[in-house]
Amino acid sequence: RGVAAEQQTSSGASVLGLDPVSGLDLSIEDKIFKITLNRPSKFNALTLEMYKGLTDALNAASKDKSTTVTVITGTGKYYCSGNDLSNFAALATAGKEEIRKTAEMAGTVMQAYVQAYIDHEKPLVSLINGPAVGISVTVLPLFDLVLASDAATFHTPFAALGQSPEACSSYTFPHLMGQLNAAEILLVGKKITAEEAQRRGLVNQVFPDTEFAASASKIVSAFSKLPPQSAKICKKLLRDPHRQKLTEINAIETETIKERWQSSECHAAIAAFMSRSKK
Amino acid sequence: RGVAAEQQTSSGASVLGLDPVSGLDLSIEDKIFKITLNRPSKFNALTLEMYKGLTDALNAASKDKSTTVTVITGTGKYYCSGNDLSNFAALATAGKEEIRKTAEMAGTVMQAYVQAYIDHEKPLVSLINGPAVGISVTVLPLFDLVLASDAATFHTPFAALGQSPEACSSYTFPHLMGQLNAAEILLVGKKITAEEAQRRGLVNQVFPDTEFAASASKIVSAFSKLPPQSAKICKKLLRDPHRQKLTEINAIETETIKERWQSSECHAAIAAFMSRSKK
Amino acid sequence: RGVAAEQQTSSGASVLGLDPVSGLDLSIEDKIFKITLNRPSKFNALTLEMYKGLTDALNAASKDKSTTVTVITGTGKYYCSGNDLSNFAALATAGKEEIRKTAEMAGTVMQAYVQAYIDHEKPLVSLINGPAVGISVTVLPLFDLVLASDAATFHTPFAALGQSPEACSSYTFPHLMGQLNAAEILLVGKKITAEEAQRRGLVNQVFPDTEFAASASKIVSAFSKLPPQSAKICKKLLRDPHRQKLTEINAIETETIKERWQSSECHAAIAAFMSRSKK
Numbered sequence: 087r088g089v090a091a092e093q094q095t096s097s098g099a100s101v102l103g104l105d106p107v108s109g110l111d112l113s114i115e116d117k118i119f120k121i122t123l124n125r126p127s128k129f130n131a132l133t134l135e136m137y138k139g140l141t142d143a144l145n146a147a148s149k150d151k152s153t154t155v156t157v158i159t160g161t162g163k164y165y166c167s168g169n170d171l172s173n174f175a176a177l178a179t180a181g182k183e184e185i186r187k188t189a190e191m192a193g194t195v196m197q198a199y200v201q202a203y204i205d206h207e208k209p210l211v212s213l214i215n216g217p218a219v220g221i222s223v224t225v226l227p228l229f230d231l232v233l234a235s236d237a238a239t240f241h242t243p244f245a246a247l248g249q250s251p252e253a254c255s256s257y258t259f260p261h262l263m264g265q266l267n268a269a270e271i272l273l274v275g276k277k278i279t280a281e282e283a284q285r286r287g288l289v290n291q292v293f294p295d296t297e298f299a300a301s302a303s304k305i306v307s308a309f310s311k312l313p314p315q316s317a318k319i320c321k322k323l324l325r326d327p328h329r330q331k332l333t334e335i336n337a338i339e340t341e342t343i344k345e346r347w348q349s350s351e352c353h354a355a356i357a358a359f360m361s362r363s364k365k
Numbered sequence: 366r367g368v369a370a371e372q373q374t375s376s377g378a379s380v381l382g383l384d385p386v387s388g389l390d391l392s393i394e395d396k397i398f399k400i401t402l403n404r405p406s407k408f409n410a411l412t413l414e415m416y417k418g419l420t421d422a423l424n425a426a427s428k429d430k431s432t433t434v435t436v437i438t439g440t441g442k443y444y445c446s447g448n449d450l451s452n453f454a455a456l457a458t459a460g461k462e463e464i465r466k467t468a469e470m471a472g473t474v475m476q477a478y479v480q481a482y483i484d485h486e487k488p489l490v491s492l493i494n495g496p497a498v499g500i501s502v503t504v505l506p507l508f509d510l511v512l513a514s515d516a517a518t519f520h521t522p523f524a525a526l527g528q529s530p531e532a533c534s535s536y537t538f539p540h541l542m543g544q545l546n547a548a549e550i551l552l553v554g555k556k557i558t559a560e561e562a563q564r565r566g567l568v569n570q571v572f573p574d575t576e577f578a579a580s581a582s583k584i585v586s587a588f589s590k591l592p593p594q595s596a597k598i599c600k601k602l603l604r605d606p607h608r609q610k611l612t613e614i615n616a617i618e619t620e621t622i623k624e625r626w627q628s629s630e631c632h633a634a635i636a637a638f639m640s641r642s643k644k
Numbered sequence: 645r646g647v648a649a650e651q652q653t654s655s656g657a658s659v660l661g662l663d664p665v666s667g668l669d670l671s672i673e674d675k676i677f678k679i680t681l682n683r684p685s686k687f688n689a690l691t692l693e694m695y696k697g698l699t700d701a702l703n704a705a706s707k708d709k710s711t712t713v714t715v716i717t718g719t720g721k722y723y724c725s726g727n728d729l730s731n732f733a734a735l736a737t738a739g740k741e742e743i744r745k746t747a748e749m750a751g752t753v754m755q756a757y758v759q760a761y762i763d764h765e766k767p768l769v770s771l772i773n774g775p776a777v778g779i780s781v782t783v784l785p786l787f788d789l790v791l792a793s794d795a796a797t798f799h800t801p802f803a804a805l806g807q808s809p810e811a812c813s814s815y816t817f818p819h820l821m822g823q824l825n826a827a828e829i830l831l832v833g834k835k836i837t838a839e840e841a842q843r844r845g846l847v848n849q850v851f852p853d854t855e856f857a858a859s860a861s862k863i864v865s866a867f868s869k870l871p872p873q874s875a876k877i878c879k880k881l882l883r884d885p886h887r888q889k890l891t892e893i894n895a896i897e898t899e900t901i902k903e904r905w906q907s908s909e910c911h912a913a914i915a916a917f918m919s920r921s922k923k
Binding site for chain 3: 249250257266268270331338
């Protein structure tokens, strides 16, 4: 169901007020604000417009009084293949100043996107229906509940692509799974299964793919029925000790990746990736 | 064995100086200061008197020169069913000012109780003989060793009861098991088994129920024979980097739960729980 | 292969400039700077000269432009049996002032050694070929990748030896595996297997002993081929949030262990250990 359809079912003015964005479906079902990545032909890769639409949707959901829980999931085989590298395809041929401007702009968009997770006031649930790559993995520790199909995999090949971790993962991943497990994923670039992600604390529960939608839906529905003030206050207590640090790390990681996007290592790695993809 | 019996076996004046408290047994066995929750008819739920007695006992054990290790365990089927909700039964019918005073008083008692764990100078061992609920779970990361029977379960349904996490768990649980596993327990309210608690780092070792007492006793005995100064210094090194933060979080969580206890969400949830319990 | 042999294969002047140290082999193979503990008759126990040699080698490798990854491993059955207690054999019979001077000197050497890990700028890999004891275990969370043979075990009996944790382990171990798992190892002194170390996040991957060298070599080789600037920047992002705290903790732990080395508990424990070893 697209945004147009959802506008008929959604009940909050602040939700209706959101502009439709290609690749994103928004819906309100009972007490659940649901964001669905819907760009399956590109494995739900995130365009700059989708980043902005997600930021707006998260911020609106955070304040929406008609819902108690915010959910993000994907359509098709993938959950999300991460940053759409076509966002940076121009980098290889552009002049230095143009590259700098593009990196600056993309960094600003990404920083606001991550900040929307840091500041989200409601329980936030991710339903990982399939492979997750890059920034769709690194934001996971900023959720409160992550449920995954056993068809999901998790991959963040930052160093191999000449880039660097974002979404506060340089801080949250070591905190979540320990320094060595974090470095193995963020630095070595190891791809892990849903079961392995659960062992590392990156996923709460894994379900057989055929049962995933139904099982996850039941858990989210129960979650949405908790006393809403208490749920928000529990979440606030869990987030507050880290909020300032997360905001600082978001800024540092953004500066770092903007510099990376202007580096020859990154340009060479993206060019090699693009050429492999076309074969 | 009750306090009266123990007074004959205990060797330190500071232990003998402790007033007897209904529901608590204190004993000194060799180098071990043992606190036993003994209110099995109420599943070892904690009355305000028990909180105060435990605080005094922990503080006395911390300074006692005749013992090297402090142990807490329970009598009967339960380890501890947490806060005795009858502490708050009056809230439903009382006037606003009376509720405020009760919340203020109970908050002060609980804050001192938690601080006694933060500041305890000796190795602290929990022997979880059966189900653990609420604050008996949330204090566990403030111990140094947690051994459990496979009859134990762990449950902290704070949000469902209109309340909020205490005992520094909003800080210690994410540090111990990662943000997502912590939120699943403290926010979603999932009840976990002893095996699952071990996988999450909340329990060190799990034993078949029939072998639990003997196996745990052997481990505690060996633990109590370590060079005592070195053991205290190891513990101090492990605690010091977090002590100030723990003290701050204890204060923040106390303010939060005092406010929760005065909320209509909490009153409705407790009333519903009480009425379910009576059926 | 000893240092002399290596000097013929190494390509960087800063590597060649290192003085040979008995018990340490240095080599450069492709993009890999390899440090091998080679004192198998003493289970690769670390003499004060080896601490200094390792510190110099780590600092040189960190700045070396010809290599991208630094690796530490051991020769023979053991990875490393930790601090050579003969470093402290004299303590039992020496006078107070002599003991103070020895403790002061050894503490300074150890602090510089640990700081070399904290400040190392390149991906750092440990290949644990067999049992690891004491400081060879406590530094592991300062690596970026730890691969182990299933013949490896991990043991840090600090309290039992009248000593205290070093190498920032009082901070890194709770961060890595949670407070309770950390205390069980650092305070209770439990020895764990490679599989258990992996479950606790202290080891990334475990291999059958016969396949260890070949499997590890393949992983390290792939790791060394990542874009080097990106790899260094990823590592820097992961380390920076903790670098100041690690440096502070290193100083605190050093002061603590210097005091321990002058304590009668420590002298008695080392004397007992030495006398057991001789039987």
